[in-house]
Amino acid sequence: MxxxxxxxxxxxxxxxxxxxxxxxxxxxxxxxxxxxxxxxxxxxxxxxxxxxxxxxxxxxxxxxxxxxxxxxxxxxxxxxxxxxxxxxxxxxxxxxxxxxxxxxxxxxxxxxxxxxxxxxxxxxxxxxxxxxxxxxxxxSVDSRTTLTAEQLQKLPLARDVTAAALLAPGTVAGDARYGNVASFGGASASENQYYINGYAVTNALTGIGFTSLPYDAIDQQQIYTGGYGAEYGRSTGGVINVVTKRGDNNWKGGVGLHVIPSSLRATPKNIRRTDGQLFQDRSENTSSATQYTGYLSGPVIKDKLFVYAAGDFTRTTGNNISSILAPQFTTEVSKAKKWLAKVDWNITDNHIVEFTGLSDQTRTDRTVYEYSYANEARGNLIGGDKLENAASLAGSAPGGDVYIGKYTGYITDNLTVNALYGTSNSDHKRTLAYAGSPNCPWITDSRTKITSPIIGCGLVNGTVLGPGAKDKTHGWRFDVEYQLGSHDLRAGLDNQTLESSAGNQYEGGYRWRYQNVRNVSGRPDIFPDVPPGTPYFVEQRIFITGASVKVEQEAQFIEDHWQINDRWMGYLGLRNEQFKNINGAGDVYVKQRHQLAPRLGATWDVFGDSSFKVYANAGRYHLAIPSNVAIRGASASLYSSQYFTYNGVGPNGEPLNLVPAGSKIYLNGEDGTDLNPKTVAAQGIKAYYQDEYILGFDKALNSDWSFGAKATMRKLKSSIDDFCDSRPFEKYAARNNIDITNASIPGCYLFNPGVPNTFMVDVDGQGTLVPFKLTMEDFTTPAGVKFPPLKRKYYSMELYLEHHFDERWFARLDYTFSRSYGNSEGQLKSDIGQLDPSVTQDWDAPEIMQYANGPLPNDRTHQLKAYGFFQVNKEWLVGANVAIASGRPKNCIGFDPVDAIQYGASYFECNNQPAPRGSRGRLPWTLKLDLNAQYRPLWAGPGQNLAFSATVFNLFNSQKTTSQVDGGEDPANDYQRPLSFQTPRYLQLGVSYDFSM
Incomplete structure (x- = not known):
């Protein structure tokens, strides 16, 4: 035929x-x-x-x-x-x-x-x-996008899970400083859950990112954007659920090669300040990648025992010139090894056992040289290091080894049992390969209008990963389903334990930051101890954290799919979550029980023929405090600052002839001593949770076409962050005649923002704990500044039109109108790229939250996504992927005239005037068009097992700004400097060969 x-x-x-x-x-x-x-x-x-x-x-x-x-x-x-x-x-x-x-x-x-x-x-x-x-x-009552292996291979997508997830409506790319992750429905990028074959592989430390797998091993990828049932929890963003391929009764295999040549990459834009001054030369910041792939699958025993194995081996090389603040030329060689093996044993038709093992390991070798902007040339060798499973020197990254076992038993026609157990382990290492001086401090020169910035000798000039960093998890699930008449009942247990050993410190042990001495209008000189006429000063900061911490997560759920009649189905679900956070000393510092999450839904099969569905659902979703909070917020840490004047600079960039310009300050009270776990968090602290409501319909126009619409409303009801202000305790003590002269009050407390909280305070420094029941009035500052109620709301209207694959072509068009607004992004603060989920700068004091209400960083009011592919003839296939979106909100973050909490340029205020969140307009709209072509020559044989492919990403080479510096006054000439652009155009070439045996 x-x-x-x-x-x-x-x-x-x-x-x-x-x-x-x-x-x-x-x-x-x-x-x-x-x-x-x-x-x-x-x-x-x-x-x-x-x-x-x-x-x-x-x-x-x-x-x-x-x-x-x-x-x-x-x-x-x-x-x-x-x-x-x-x-x-x-x-x-x-x-x-x-x-x-x-x-x-x-x-x-x-x-x-x-x-x-x-x-x-x-x-x-x-x-x-x-x-x-x-x-x-x-x-179904949920909102999901499911992509099959066939679609993933035929669409022009980067070969990773996130690229596929971004096809789903309501998803946007997270801030570039968080890596290759997505935001779902206005939530921050740390609020998602990722599963492979039923086991959670989310980053155990921060929740940002996940352990990955060979791309060609994906059988189906499901992206839940809302409305998911009671079996899912620990997510207030979205869920990405990957099911891998498995062996069958036919032995087959394949090999492939995918190349991204640097010669076919467009040159990235240089970064310039708004006054035109060059900030970073990126003309040589390019890379190339070569990926080798292979798989083999088949029956060990026909109809009984099957195996599947796949691997990706990727080598990436690249260069990077850093900014003029710390000019260095870095070369990197990264080797990523991913493999997956799966065994399926059909013991009988009623009893099935599966075992999955996978590994995601990345090693990067870096060599760092001096760089001269004046000569546009690389200089002397500084040193080098090796990173393992560390995306950057700022902290640990996902990766590691995962092992999963699963049993499915069809006990009777009406009774089904599932049991799953999984573990993961990931080590994160940084090793100095060679260096002239391994103890070089981090040097930053923030002085304005200087032609020769001070340059340090450090390899990266930043915060580096401490020794012994690793993550490990183990968890299990057990659920039973029973059909009783028109009721499909299901109940289950879902437990997981996350353990992390992590910490950070400044390279070389401390950091020097050179700054201008300046006056801020409306307030005294911020450094009154500096002698008159002194143009510059230097700040020394010391930052050391490190601990082994744990989060225990338990849940029970029950649900009922009730076929009310021939056309109506109701869904009732209830999930009960328990979270326990444990600090570096092994003490529980937060314990939350009976976090009840009801889920309700209904579907109406309007015509009774599955051609028109109207559906609605409502649900509550909880999220645990991530492990990273205990590293710094509940375990011993040291964070100090001291100002100096200086006279001269040494060869390593360190200041000479120092004179103190003030005493040492322990920021946030972090003086290196252990914390009492009972004083770390508010008593009875509520979990982080969100309520969601969805109403939508899907309609089949005919056998080929369908369309639909969906309205979504999300509201964050409770958040967890830290506040770092002693004034509420002072006010409460004065009102209640409590002597706190010798009290031991931590620099920061975990609490529920926007509501009254009760804290245990060591009033004499000897362990005598007294409850302080702080009201909203207690949180109000002497100047009358109040904490606002917590607000994060997201609403959207999604419209879609889809042509289902008919062996000729497939296409889908999505338009989403949405708004994400409030005074808190959630667990992260993308405004400044903060990498501390649940302990952000937000809510540290009432002044910080003034004028903070407005469109949030993940707000993209308009999004248009279109993707599909067309089988031109037997040999040729072409595909396209278009994404158009309105820009990110812009802010101006500067100084408060009073700055009672001494946070510097951290307020939604500029030039001594309110600058409400999002009031500075929007970044430009972005357009991205990706195209691909596949050629399967007939001369390769009847099965057309040989395939050639070419994919061009960002065809028009659009490089619009996707994030910028929102700090408007520190230093002022950095305001609106771009932080990231769209990825420049690049080309991926591939060849693959599949064979049967």
Whole structure:
């Protein structure tokens, strides 16, 4: 059969199926776990008949009895292709071929009510091609985008999980300073959960990022953007759920090569200050990458035991010229090794065991040289280092080894059991390879209008990873599903423990920052001890943190998918979360129990044929305090500052002839001593949680087209951050006649912002704890500045139009109008790129929160996404991916005229005037067009196993600013300096060969 004939045949097949389904009734379905799917349907008056479900690739099969209402369902099916057969007394009276099961989804395979009669033989002959079953999943109340391996290979996407996630409506790229991560529905980038084959692989320390896997090993990737059921928790952003490929009854393999040459990369824009002064020369900041891939899969025992193994090995080389503040020329060679192995054992058709092992390891070798901006030339060698699983020297990164075991038991037609256990381990290392002086301090020259900045001798001039950094997790899940009449009941346990040993310190032990002596209008000189006429001063900061900490997370959930009648399904779920945070001394400093999260939803199959669905849901979602909080906020740490005048600069950039210009200050009270765990956080602190409401519809126009709309409202109801202000305690003590002369008050407390909090205070420094029940009036400053109520709201309207793949072409168009606004981004503060989830600068004192209400950093009011591919002929395929978005809000963050808390340029104020959040307009709109082409030559053989591909990213080489310096007065000439641009145009070339044995 030629390509055209096959294409024409598909046009009538889905139509025939749709006609058949319109005579049937929809049934209830539910994804039994986050790594499997469901086949469900109605067999008309064939009560007592048998539904035979068989995986065409592995031979696994199940027999389900049709109930008295004519319904059936087969749960916890591994994703893949199935044949569904209706039998009565051994006789086949109807069948469906090529039924696609998708992760977390229900696939409706219903039979005509006359299927029990001999006349149904014609219907039984209908063949479903690909996934042409009903486009509308009437069994789900959530919001998700599911991408198959076929789509991932045919769309022009970077070969990583985040690139695919950004196709989903309501997702935006997180701040570039957080790496390659996404923000979902206005939430900060640390509020997501990532799963591989049912096990959470989210960064154990900060929640930013995840352990990855070989790209070609992805079978399906599911992106939940809201409305997910009670089985999911620990997320107020989104969920990315990856199911890997597995072996089947055919031995096959493949190899591939993907190259990104630096010669075909566009030159990145230089960074300039608004006055035109060059800040960073990026003309040589380019890289090249070569990736080798391979896989092998097949049966060890046919129909019983299967293996699948895949690997990615990527070598990336690049250069980087740093800014004029610390000019250095760095060369990097990075080697990333990812592998995955999966074993599936069908002990019997009713008992299945799976084992997955995967590894994600990256090693980077760096060499650092001096660089002269005046001569535009590289200078002498400074040194070098080696990084392992460390994305930057600012802290640890995801990666490591993960092992997962899972059991699925189909005990009876109505009872299914799932059990899962997993572990992960990741070491993060930095080793000095060679250096002239390994103890060089971090030098920053922030003086304005200077032509020769002071340059240090450090390798990176920054905060470096402390020794012994590592993360490890272990967790287990157990759930049971039972169908009782029209109720599909499910209950389960979900526990995970996260452990991290982490810490940071300044390279060389301390940091020098050279600054201008200046007066700020409306207040005295900020450094009154500096002699008159002194133009500059220097600040010394010492910063050392490090501890081994733990977070224990437990949850129980129960849910019911209730088929109320033939067209209405109700969903009721309840999740109960418990969180326990443990500091470096092994003490519990926060314990939260009975965090109840109800989930409610309903779907209406309007016409009863799965062609038009109206759905609604409401739910509450909790998030634990991340591990990193205990590193600094609940364990011993040292953070000090002292100012000096100086006369001369040494060869390593250090100041000479120092004269103190003030005493040493311990910032936030971090003086290196252990903290009393009972005084770290507010008593009875509420968990971080969010409420969400969704109303939407999906409508099939015909067998090829569908469209829909969805309205979403999210409201952050409770947050956890730290505040670092002693004045409320002083006010409370004065009002209640409590002597706190010798009190031991931590520099910062964890609390629930915007509401009254109770703290335990060591009033005599000897461990005598007294509760301080601080009201909102206590939090009010002497000048009358109050803490505002917590606010983070997100609302959106999403519209989509989709053409389903018909073996010729696939396309989807999404438009999202959204607003994300309030006075808190959440766990992060993208305004300044702060990397301390839940202990940001926000809420440190009431003054910081003045004028903080407005559009938040992840707000993109308008987004248009379009993507798809077209099979031109047997040999050629082309694809496109377009993303258009309005810009990020701009701020002006500067000095407060009083600066009672001495935070410097940290307020939403500029030039002694209020500068409310987002009041400085928007960054420019961004446009990104990616195109790809694939060529599978016929001369390579009947299977067309040889493929050549080319993908161009950012075809028009648009390099709009995506983030900027919001600090408007420190120093003033840095205000609105770009921090990041769109990635310049680059080309990826690939070749792959698949073979069967």
């Amino acid at each position: 030629n390509f055209t004939d096959r294409y024409r045949r598909t046009l009538w097949q889905p139509t025939a199926l749709a006609l058949a389904l319109s005579m049937g009734l929809s049934g209830v379905a539910m994804a039994q776990s986050n790594a499997s799917g469901v086949i469900f349907g109605n067999a008309g008056d064939a009560a007592g008949a048998t539904i035979h479900v068989e995986n065409v690739n592995t031979g696994q099969s199940r027999d389900i009895t049709v109930d008295n209402a004519g319904r059936y369902r087969a749960t916890s099916l591994p994703v893949g292709t199935y044949t569904v057969t209706l039998k009565r007394e051994g006789q086949v009276i109807g069948s469906r071929d090529n039924v696609q099961v998708r992760v977390g989804s229900g696939t409706d395979v219903s039979f005509d009510s006359s299927a029990s009669e001999a006349g149904a033989k014609t219907l039984g002959g209908v063949t479903v091609v690909g996934s042409a079953l009903p486009a509308i999943d009437v069994s």
